[in-house]
Amino acid sequence: MNHLHRLFRITQVDRPVLLAITRRLSSKVPTEPTWKEVDESKLPNPTKIDQDTIAHLERLALVDFANKEGIRRLEAAIRFADQMFLVDTTGVEPMDSVLEDRELYLRDDVVTEGNCKDDILRNAGKVVEDYFVAPPGNIPLPKKEEYDS
Amino acid sequence: MCRSKHHGGRPESSLTFLTTFLAQFNFPRVFSMLGLTLKETARLLSEGKTTAAELCAACVARAKQVQELNVFITETYNTAGQQAADSTLRHRQGNRLHVLDGIPVTIKDAFSTAGVRTTCASRILRDYVPPYNATMVQRLVDRGAVLLGKTNMDEFAMGALGSDTGGSVRNPASYCGVVGLKPTYGLLSRHGLIPLVNSLDVPGIFTRCVDDAAIMLGALAGHDPKDSTTVSDTFQPFSLPEDIDITRLHVGIPKEYHAPHLSAETLNTWQRAADLLEDAGARVSQVSLPHTPYSIVCYSVLCAAEVASNMARYDGLEFGHRGSDHSSTEALYAQTRHEGFNDVVRGRILAGNYFLLKRHYDHYFIQAQRIRRLIANDFRKVFEGGVDILLTPTTLSPARSYRWFVQEDNRTRTEQEDVFTQPVNLAGIPAVNVPVALSEDGLPIGLQLIGQSFQEKTLLTVAKWLEQQVNFPHLQLPEH
Incomplete structure (x- = not known):
């Protein structure tokens, strides 16, 4: 990477202005952090993911946890999300979109760009005539062994 | 690591000096051009002092020199050469399409490009060739911009360049010392942007200076019939004034943005910038956005x-x-x-x-949507209370080392890195990173300005004022 250092260099034009200004005694920026990380004792007990949930999620998501680390990561994500229970949301409407007050634009139901069948099919790994090809359906995934560490 | 790569920029006033200075030594002009802003480069092009072809060739040469930074997933130098040749001809015939005509651009590999591989840095799209252009790409092409390549990113845009879901424009802009604009949700089209989180994703803009961000915004913003979440109001492109009066400006300092683990240097920069605004006559008040600590959880x-x-x-x-x-x-x-x-x-x-x-x-999903409303309401109340703009840090600290980053998993790091940026996405409002100072180690420190929905002009005007004051020491490219 050494030659890259020669390609880029800093030109200090002047003393940076921010360091030159006199600090006000009563800055509006607080001098200490205004909140702390959440107190774990206020949260519900940590969730442990059981084997049934693992299998259920893998079937729904169609991705696997791969290993014990994947399960630990989900448990950590749930633990993090548990902090939401400390917020009082009584009577608060859920928000789907920041554009909720605006009308959704609908265009006329007419073909504007057609005749692109070949373009669309070109990205498929397997086609027969003009069909996408899938293997047989309605066969459940085989049951898997539990994850070892 | 692209995280530590800096781009240079020069104040407008030094342009004439620079060209005269270089002329006497007969340095190749092309290399000195790479340090200029978009606005300055467009002027050289329109005055015939350089050509799009020359500029494109210089960019390609520079890109090849720094290839090991792994900036591009797909280089499009051949089509860029053709686009540059076409632009050169248009300039010669006096048919310039737009101020962007002949300007080299790069596009994050999350935006679909017709006939050019678009991978989202994921193996699952490794060989995907979109049959169409994203609207953002089409608008750049229609204005004569020269597309150099598709830039690298985290898989599915989880923390990289050119689109902003939770901070992926402002965050790297802050680390790299450039301007990074996340526009209001609904102002820029997401058609052809491979989605991560539809209700939060917005195309974002990286430039060397605030004026350039306004130029890019003018070229890109506005309703798109192909994206029903773009608003149908007419967007009026704007340029920013040179003499900016901030004495009637009311700046809010949200106290919750002094969060745990804020670095001393970033805090110091934030305090000094707040004082700078106050000294210049703006009204600066401390305000509260009480649900901020829960925003990253939501x-x-x-x-x-x-x-x-x-x-x-x-x-x-x-x-x-x-x-x-x-x-x-x-x-x-x-x-x-x-x-x-x-x-x-x-x-x-x-x-x-x-x-x-x-x-x-x-329990989880709907509760998160309820908290989202509380966060949006926090911003709304502060703005309704008369505040025009909010000033906050962009990140907790200057860029950290790779060794530090991998000590925790990606999920944990995202929680830390996006703590100041994602509330803005949840509320849909615009924000911009302005490079403000260098740390003791010489790394950029950026501050974030947050504006009201569709008030990009006010936001960028204040950003430009801050930029004018701080004299940020940009990296320069040597002229040989």
């Missing part, structure tokens, strides 16, 4: 839920990577997705499915 749940739903499209049948297990549809899907996604994406898909389970839906 974001993590909404993000996982939308990722889980968005990634359902990758089944290997219609496009993208396809596995080889043909014993059943589900087996093919599972294998395709195991091979196609990295562990960060898989982790988000699994967490999202967990939060969306029938028994968890209200």
Whole structure:
């Protein structure tokens, strides 16, 4: 990477202005952090993911946890999300979109760009005539062994 | 590591000096041009002092020199050469399309480009060639911009360049000492931007200075019939004044942005910038956005839920990577997705499915949507109280080392890195990173200005004022 250092260099034009200004005694920026990380004792007990949930999620998501680390990561994500229970949301409407007050634009139901069948099919790994090809359906995934560490 | 790569910029006033100075030594002009801003480069092009072809060649040469930074996933130098030649001809004939005509640009590999591979840095789209251009790409092409290549990113835009879901424009802009604009949700089209979180994703703009961000915004903003979430109001492109009066400006300092783990240097920069505004006559007050500490938690749940739903499209049948297990549809899907996604994406898909389970839906997903409203309301109340703009840090600290980053998993790091940026995405409002100072180690420190919905002009005007004051020591490219 050494030659890259020669390609880029800093030109200090002047003393940076921010360091030159006199600090006000009563800055509006607080001098200490205004909140702390959440107190774990206020949260519900940590969730442990059981084997049934693992299998259920893998079937729904169609991705696997791969290993014990994947399960630990989900448990950590749930633990993090548990902090939401400390917020009082009584009577608060859920928000789907920041554009909720605006009308959704609908265009006329007419073909504007057609005749692109070949373009669309070109990205498929397997086609027969003009069909996408899938293997047989309605066969459940085989049951898997539990994850070892 | 592209994180530590800096781009240079020069104050407008030094341009004439620079060209005269270089002329006497007979340095190749092309290399000195690479340090200029978009606005300055466009002027050289329009005055015939350089050509799009010359400029493109210089950029390609520079890109080749720094190839090991792994900036591009796909280089498009050949088509760039053709676009530059076309632009050169247009300039010669006096038919310039737009101020962007002949200006080299790069596009994050999350934006679809017709006939050019678009991977989202994911194996699942490794060989995907979109049949169409994203609207943002089309608008750049229509204005004569020269597309150099598709830039690298985290898989599915989880922390990289050119689109902003939770801070992926402002955050790297802050680390690299450049301007990074996240516009209001609904102002720029997402058509052809491969979605991560539909209700939060916005195309974002990186430039060397604030004026350039306004130019790019003018070229890109406005309703798109192909994206029903773009608003249909007419967007009026604007340029920013040189003499900016901030004495009638009311700046809010949200106290919750002094969060745990804010670095001393970033805090100091924030305090000094607040004082600078106050000294110049702006009204500066401390305000409160009380739900800020829960914002990143809310974001993590909404993000996982939308990722889980968005990634359902990758089944290997219609496009993208396809596995080889043909014993059943589900087996093919599972294998395709195991091979196609990295562990960060898989982790988000699994967490999202967990939060969306029938028994968890209200508890987690709906609760997150309720908190989202509280966060949006926090901003609304502050703005309704008369505040025009908010000033905050962009990140907790200057760029950290790779060694530091990998000590925790990606999910944990995202929680830390996006703490000041994602509330803005949840509320849909615009924000911009302005490079403000250098740390003791010489790393850029940026500050974030947050504005009201569709008030980009006010936002960028204040950003330009700050930029004018701080004299940020940009990296320069040597002229040899």
